[in-house]
Amino acid sequence: MSLSSSDIKGKEISYTISAEDIRRELGIDLIEEQKVQLSKVNKTCEKCGHGEAAFYTRQMRSADEGQTTFYTCTRCGHQFQEN
Numbered sequence: 001m002s003l004s005s006s007d008i009k010g011k012e013i014s015y016t017i018s019a020e021d022i023r024r025e026l027g028i029d030l031i032e033e034q035k036v037q038l039s040k041v042n043k044t045c046e047k048c049g050h051g052e053a054a055f056y057t058r059q060m061r062s063a064d065e066g067q068t069t070f071y072t073c074t075r076c077g078h079q080f081q082e083n
């Protein structure tokens with residue numbers, strides 16, 4: 001094989017770090033549960049530039065990380081986060 005698994009993984013992480021990393025860390029079931037409590041806020045989507053996103057906050061397992069706010073763009077569905 002010409003590509004090692006580490007090469008492929010590196011490329012994947014470069015553009016899926018935010019949403020995929022959250023899913024791995026918390027589990028998809030927990031994410032879905034939290035979506036019930038979504039509220040909307042004026043937040044510019046970093047992908048399409050839309051000015052409204054749904055959001056929720058979640059305490060991360062590590063005390064050092066504190067509370068993380070998760071956003072989902074209401075137009076394109078892009079997910080991003082902010083500590």
Ligand SMILES: [Zn+2]
Nearest residue numbers: 045048073076
């Ligand atoms: Zn968007």
